[in-house]
Amino acid sequence: MSADTFEIPVQLKQLITSNQAFHYRIIPVEKEDNTVHFKTDTLDQESLQKELSIILNQDIVLVSETSDNIQSYLTLNYRKSSTSNEKLHYEDNFLQKLITTAKDFGSSDIHMESYEKFCRVRFRLDGKLKEMYTITKKEFPQLVNQIKIQSGLDISQKRLAQDGRITFKSGGEEFDIRVSTMPTLYGEKIVLRLLNRDTQQVQLDDLGFTEQELELYREAIKKPQGIILISGPTGSGKTTTLYATLKELNKEVSNILTIEDPIEYTLEGVNQVQLREDIEFDFPAALRAFLRQDPDVIMVGEIRDDKTANMAIKAALTGHLVLSTIHTNSAWATISRLIDMKVPSFLLASTLTMSIAQRLVRKLCHHCKKEKKSEIKDFPLGFEIPEELNKHYVAKGCNHCYQTGYLGRKAIYEILPITKELETTIRHNELQIDDYITQNNIKTLKTNAIRLVVEGLTSVEEVYALLATH
Numbered sequence: 001m002s003a004d005t006f007e008i009p010v011q012l013k014q015l016i017t018s019n020q021a022f023h024y025r026i027i028p029v030e031k032e033d034n035t036v037h038f039k040t041d042t043l044d045q046e047s048l049q050k051e052l053s054i055i056l057n058q059d060i061v062l063v064s065e066t067s068d069n070i071q072s073y074l075t076l077n078y079r080k081s082s083t084s085n086e087k088l089h090y091e092d093n094f095l096q097k098l099i100t101t102a103k104d105f106g107s108s109d110i111h112m113e114s115y116e117k118f119c120r121v122r123f124r125l126d127g128k129l130k131e132m133y134t135i136t137k138k139e140f141p142q143l144v145n146q147i148k149i150q151s152g153l154d155i156s157q158k159r160l161a162q163d164g165r166i167t168f169k170s171g172g173e174e175f176d177i178r179v180s181t182m183p184t185l186y187g188e189k190i191v192l193r194l195l196n197r198d199t200q201q202v203q204l205d206d207l208g209f210t211e212q213e214l215e216l217y218r219e220a221i222k223k224p225q226g227i228i229l230i231s232g233p234t235g236s237g238k239t240t241t242l243y244a245t246l247k248e249l250n251k252e253v254s255n256i257l258t259i260e261d262p263i264e265y266t267l268e269g270v271n272q273v274q275l276r277e278d279i280e281f282d283f284p285a286a287l288r289a290f291l292r293q294d295p296d297v298i299m300v301g302e303i304r305d306d307k308t309a310n311m312a313i314k315a316a317l318t319g320h321l322v323l324s325t326i327h328t329n330s331a332w333a334t335i336s337r338l339i340d341m342k343v344p345s346f347l348l349a350s351t352l353t354m355s356i357a358q359r360l361v362r363k364l365c366h367h368c369k370k371e372k373k374s375e376i377k378d379f380p381l382g383f384e385i386p387e388e389l390n391k392h393y394v395a396k397g398c399n400h401c402y403q404t405g406y407l408g409r410k411a412i413y414e415i416l417p418i419t420k421e422l423e424t425t426i427r428h429n430e431l432q433i434d435d436y437i438t439q440n441n442i443k444t445l446k447t448n449a450i451r452l453v454v455e456g457l458t459s460v461e462e463v464y465a466l467l468a469t470h
Helices: 018-024 045-056 067-077 094-105 140-150 211-221 238-249 283-290 306-317 333-340 345-351 420-427 434-439 445-454
Strands: 026-032 035-040 059-064 109-114 119-125 128-135 162-170 173-184 187-195 226-231 256-260 271-274 297-300 321-326 352-364 370-373 391-394 406-417
Touching: 018 026, 018 045, 018 067, 026 067, 035 045, 035 067, 045 059, 094 109, 094 119, 094 140, 094 162, 094 173, 094 187, 109 140, 140 162, 140 173, 140 187, 211 226, 211 238, 211 352, 211 406, 226 238, 226 306, 226 333, 238 256, 238 297, 238 321, 238 352, 256 283, 283 297, 283 306, 297 306, 306 321, 306 345, 321 333, 333 345, 333 352, 345 352, 345 420, 352 445, 391 445, 406 445, 420 434
Parallel strands: 035 059, 226 321, 226 352, 256 271, 256 297, 297 321
Antiparallel strands: 026 035, 109 119, 109 187, 119 128, 162 173, 173 187, 352 406, 370 391
């Protein structure tokens, strides 16, 4: 059976909590008026029926199902969490339960969306959105106002986008949430980004660098001056790589300053500054202030405009190590992007130490991945299948990976150290370096993606866009 066979509609799924589903081994399959039909592998159905009738205050009908199928339903639709056994319905503490559940599930974002007849809540899990709950149109405005009040936003303003922040406390845990609201056709859409303060797991060795790439990167960050840029789309793990770098550079003898929007992790020993554009404390303003603070290392959250780019180059030129991110498709595309931002090519050539591109890819579940002979139709149009790729693995889905076929993610990198030869190339605005990459055996995102497919760590489907690049 495919994973789709075990998918439960959200309206049924939210009739019970994850804890109830796993504890009683029940799967909701139908609801008629005050009667709910469940599948179960429990033998004593009479006792279970009575207990569920009392707990759920509904008439209960039970249908027998095999234990294997019940387990597949459970692992695809519910995740074990430390939340209360109470039913997650709308009430005063719905928001707190929602955030706690998302955190327990390892979700990075919560999306709340309003449509013509209903509203839904989706969690981003391992980079993909999954619908978790539906809310009635009547209850949704109350939830929006609750979020706005807690994040210090204007509850009367419904026609403009707003940004805010919540410090969430639950039990012994405390973390920050970035709030974004946006007006849509049928009401406001809310996105909550859960920001993890725990940096225990953030280590350069665990991110996905190959041994050779890590050696090159560590060599670059040891230099006392210059700029290192990491490029990639939103959600590609750039910030995590920067934090892992800062963690390694964080020594008593160094003064490290960061300007971020938002501050996603807190690092003891690092001076972290939150961007405040409402009072004109933006990236360029912060960088100007930083240069008077005797820094050794400066981290700029993102190079967004000409002013920030030129200030970052100036900081690198005056004897500081600058780390930042930028939105480009490849390590070399960063150079042309900076030149477009009016950074003089001779300054760029003398300050840029290394350009990196990265992506996050989901790893195949090693319990259920299935071997497949490579065929032309599996790959992008025009892709030449290398000899070592005569077979690959595809996602299947099992109880270990919640029937998704994937378990965890890792980063892949494209590392481009700026050598004397490349300095000359940049200085003369010669932006075609395909021959250089081939001759120097530079591992591009595409070659690293192929390597992961060959090693059976990910699927062709997961890196399809990278394989399609020339």
